[in-house]
Amino acid sequence: MLYYKILSLILVQVVCTIQFQVPFSLGSWPEKTSQQHYSQIDSKDHPVNLNQYKDDYLIRIDYASNPDLGKYLITNNGTIKFNKWNKNVKQQTIDIQINEDNMSKLLQEFNNDVNFKVIIEDLSQTVFETYPKNLIQTKDEDVLINSELFFQDYRNLETIDAWLELIQLTYPDIINIEEIGETYEHRKYKIVHFTVPSEQTLDGHGDRRTIVITGGVHAREWISVSSVLYSIYELIELYKIDPQSKIFRDLDFIFIPVFNPDGYEYTWTTDRLWRKNRQDTVHPRCFGIDIDHSFGYHWTKSSDWACGDEYSGEEPFEALEAKIWEEYLNNTNSDHKIWGFIDLHSYAEEILYPYAFSCKEQPRDEENLLELAWGLAKAIRMQSGTNYQVFAACLDRDADLLPDLGAGTALDYMYHNRAYFAYQLKLRDTGNHGFLLPPKEIVPVGREVVASLKYLFHFLVDQD
Numbered sequence: 001m002l003y004y005k006i007l008s009l010i011l012v013q014v015v016c017t018i019q020f021q022v023p024f025s026l027g028s029w030p031e032k033t034s035q036q037h038y039s040q041i042d043s044k045d046h047p048v049n050l051n052q053y054k055d056d057y058l059i060r061i062d063y064a065s066n067p068d069l070g071k072y073l074i075t076n077n078g079t080i081k082f083n084k085w086n087k088n089v090k091q092q093t094i095d096i097q098i099n100e101d102n103m104s105k106l107l108q109e110f111n112n113d114v115n116f117k118v119i120i121e122d123l124s125q126t127v128f129e130t131y132p133k134n135l136i137q138t139k140d141e142d143v144l145i146n147s148e149l150f151f152q153d154y155r156n157l158e159t160i161d162a163w164l165e166l167i168q169l170t171y172p173d174i175i176n177i178e179e180i181g182e183t184y185e186h187r188k189y190k191i192v193h194f195t196v197p198s199e200q201t202l203d204g205h206g207d208r209r210t211i212v213i214t215g216g217v218h219a220r221e222w223i224s225v226s227s228v229l230y231s232i233y234e235l236i237e238l239y240k241i242d243p244q245s246k247i248f249r250d251l252d253f254i255f256i257p258v259f260n261p262d263g264y265e266y267t268w269t270t271d272r273l274w275r276k277n278r279q280d281t282v283h284p285r286c287f288g289i290d291i292d293h294s295f296g297y298h299w300t301k302s303s304d305w306a307c308g309d310e311y312s313g314e315e316p317f318e319a320l321e322a323k324i325w326e327e328y329l330n331n332t333n334s335d336h337k338i339w340g341f342i343d344l345h346s347y348a349e350e351i352l353y354p355y356a357f358s359c360k361e362q363p364r365d366e367e368n369l370l371e372l373a374w375g376l377a378k379a380i381r382m383q384s385g386t387n388y389q390v391f392a393a394c395l396d397r398d399a400d401l402l403p404d405l406g407a408g409t410a411l412d413y414m415y416h417n418r419a420y421f422a423y424q425l426k427l428r429d430t431g432n433h434g435f436l437l438p439p440k441e442i443v444p445v446g447r448e449v450v451a452s453l454k455y456l457f458h459f460l461v462d463q464d
C-alpha cells in the first residue's frame with residue numbers, strides 16, 4: 001500500500017524534479033567521481049575483475065579499401081586472437097578488442113596495410129564506469145520508486161525484478177508478469193504483459209494485435225535492457241494521461257526486458273563483455289550459446305566453435321531461452337496475433353529488417369517493411385537528431401560472405417513465423433563507447449526507442 005501511494009505520487013509527475021536523499025545505511029561502496037580511476041580503488045571493491053581487460057584496446061579498422069582484411073576480421077578463424085565487437089555497414093569499419101601482441105601480428109599479416117584507430121584505450125576503466133556508483137544503493141526502495149533515480153544507472157537483475165514487481169503491484173489491472181520457463185542456471189524466464197482491460201477503453205474489441213519488444217538477447221548490450229524498461233515506464237505514463245487511446249484499445253504488448261537472464265547476471269558478476277547465455281555445450285570447458293544464432297529458421301551450425309562468441313549450438317533451439325520462447329508462442333498461438341516484433345540490441349544506430357540469413361531471399365512485403373523502417377528512423381531523428389541507418393539484416397551479418405553468419409536469428413524466425421513487421425534496432429552509439437555506453441545515455445536512448453515505438457503503434461492502429 002505504501003509502495004502504491006509513493007509510486008503514484010512520483011510517477012504522476014512525468015518529469016520529477018525532486019530527488020530523494022538516498023540513505024547509505026546498508027553499507028558503503030566507494031563513491032566514484034568522473035576523475036577516479038579504478039586502480040585507485042581496492043580491487044576487492046571492483047564490481048568484477050577489471051584486470052581481465054587491462055591489456056586490451058578497442059580498435060576500429062577501416063576495411064573499405066582492403067576487402068581481404070574485412071573478410072579476415074569478419075570470419076575470424078585465424079590464429080590471431082581478438083574479439084569482434086561490431087561492424088558498421090555504412091562506414092565499412094569493424095571494431096575489435098585486441099591486445100598489443102595480437103595487433104602487431106595483425107599488422108604483420110597484412111604488411112602494415114591496416115587503416116586503424118584506437119577507440120578505447122583504457123578498457124578496464126570504461127568497463128568500470130558502466131556500473132552504478134553504488135551497487136548497494138541499487139537495492140534501496142528510493143531507487144525503485146523514483147523513476148529519475150532508477151534510470152540514472154544500469155540495473156542488475158535483482159533490481160530489475162524488484163522494479164517489475166513494484167510496477168505490477170501498482171498497476172495490477174494492466175501489468176502482469178508471467179514466468180514462462182527456467183534458464184540453465186535456474187532463473188525464472190519472465191515476460192511482462194501490458195494490456196489495458198477493455199472496460200477501460202472506448203468500444204474495446206477483444207481482437208487485439210500484440211507487439212513484442214525484447215532486449216538483452218546479448219548479455220553485454222545493457223542499453224537494450226534499460227530501453228525496454230524505459231519503454232514500459234513511458235507506456236504507463238501514456239496510459240495515465242490517455243487510457244482511452246486507440247493504442248490501448250487495439251494493441252496489447254509483451255515486453256521481455258532480459259531475454260538472457262543468466263548471461264546478463266554474468267556481466268554483473270564476472271565479465272562485463274559476455275555475450276551468450278551460460279548453458280553447457282559439447283565442449284566441457286566452453287559455456288554459452290549465442291541465442292541469436294539458435295532460432296530454428298534457416299538455422300545453420302556456426303563455424304564459430306563452442307568457446308566462440310557466435311556459437312550456435314549443435315542444433316536449432318538448443319539455447320534454452322530460444323526454446324522457451326518458441327514453446328510459449330506455440331502454446332499461446334490462439335491468444336496472440338503478433339503484428340510487431342522489435343528486438344533491441346547495440347551498437348551501431350541501425351534499423352535492420354529481414355532477412356538476416358540471406359540477401360538473396362526477398363521478404364514477402366519489402367516495400368512495407370522499408371516504409372515502416374524509414375518511419376521509425378524518422379521518429380528517432382525528430383526526437384533526438386540521431387540518424388539511424390536502415391539496412392537489410394543480411395548486410396549487417398555478412399550472410400553472403402558465410403551463410404552461417406546470418407543464420408538462426410530471432411528476427412528471421414519471428415518475421416517468418418509470427419510477426420507481420422519485425423525489426424532489430426541496434427541502439428547507440430556508433431563506437432565511442434560501443435557496448436560500454438555511459439549511463440547518462442540511458443534516458444536519451446530510452447526516449448529514442450519510445451519515439452520509434454509510438455510511430456509503430458500509430459502506424460498499426462491508424463491504418464484502420
Ligand SMILES: [Zn+2]
Pocket residue numbers: 217218221345346
Ligand atoms: Zn546483439
